[in-house]
Amino acid sequence: MSRADEGLKPEIIVRAAPQEFICRPGSWGSLEQHLGRRGIRTVLIVHGRDSWSAAQPFLPELKATEVHLYAYSGECTYPERDGIVAEAAGRGVQAIIGVGGGKISDLVKSAAAALRLPAIILPTLASTCAAWSSLSVMYDDQGRFVSMDVFPYSNALVLLDPQVIAQSPPELLIAGIGDTLAKWYEADVIIRGMTSPPVEVELAWYTARKCKEHLLKHSEAALEALRTGYANEDLTRIVETIIMVAGLVGGFGEDYGRTAGAHSIHDALTAIPEAHGQLHGNKVAYGVLVQLALEDNRTEIDFLLPFYEQLGLPACLRDMGLGHLEREDWLKIGERATVQEASIHRMPGHIGAEEVADAIAQLEIYTTGYRVKSNMEKAGMT
Secondary structure (H helix, E strand, C coil): CCHHCCCCCCCCCCCCCCEEEECCCEEEEEHHHHHHHHHCEEEEEEEHHHHHHHHHHHHCCCCCEEEEEEEECCCCCHHHHHHHHHHHHCCCEEEEEEEEEEHHHHHHHHHHEEEEECCCEECCCCCCCCCCCEEEEEEEECCEEEEECCCCCCCCEEECCCHHCCCCHHHHHHHHHHHHHHHHHHHHHHHCCCCCCCCHHHHHHHHHEEEEEEHHHHHHHHHHHHHHHHHHHHHHHHHHHHHHHHHHHHHHHHHHHCHHHHHHHHHHHHHCHHCCCHHHHHHHHHHHHHHHHHHCCCCHHHHHHHHHHHHHHCCCCHCCCCCCCCCCHHHHHHHHHHHCCCCCCCCCCCCCHHHHHHHHHHHHHHHHHHHHHHHHHHHCCC
């Protein structure tokens, strides 16, 4: 048995998919039909401010359903989850519906699991696979990572309308692309060291590879659809990749297909106040490059840097407004990224704070050199 085989739990619980998933323009219009099929007559809809405004033109009138509304505060915390639980229990609803992005999806899943109610998700963004997965990532009220909770319940229904996503801000789709790109690099660094991966893990590996392939091929044209406000085939492919294909990676592979180094770097960055303005996927995308630096894989860094530049994903601390951080700060990031329970330890070899700080330093130098060379080539100076 290899080191990778020994390093993780032998048991795999497959949580592959929601009970039902529909992706097509106008899919939200069938919501009441699906509620009726489930015998659901009263619901709590959890929404945000911006997401609710964006959703209004696409939401159907629920004529046969008693609807209660809950506006969330803007952060995915346990107190916020408890507020939703109290509202849903007090109203005696039969299902909780989330209309919004990843944080709303995670809150709804957590509250629904606590009450053993169906969770129904209508995404207004494609920035993570939260609408698909049966887990919630929880933060404190300062936006710092707290925990990842996995539930024994799949989402009852996900209605994904690409035309809704076509109205979303481009920077949020770009962040979703960054987050989803990590699926390949984090799954691959874990699975490729296994001598005989189980079939479930092979499926996770395959779907992780499809994430990378789809993103590299369709991202640019998908972002063009957001500029026009009309969904095209490329946007549909990208939103299904971010929400469905990425969700399948962890759904099949569990710990073998969820997170490794990139997300550990993200989690560490959440403890830096200046990084709070950065979207989740941006911090994960940066974490991918730190992970590759830890692997000393400069070939793959070279391959990704043009793609990052094309989309505007951060490739170094300076890109996130963190260029003022010094070695002492890098070590603190390394300490937070390598706590005992961190997923970075799913990577082979010993990785501590020093190794992370060294990788950050190398990446800062390397990206500077790459950009100088790239600018000279563009100016015809080479």
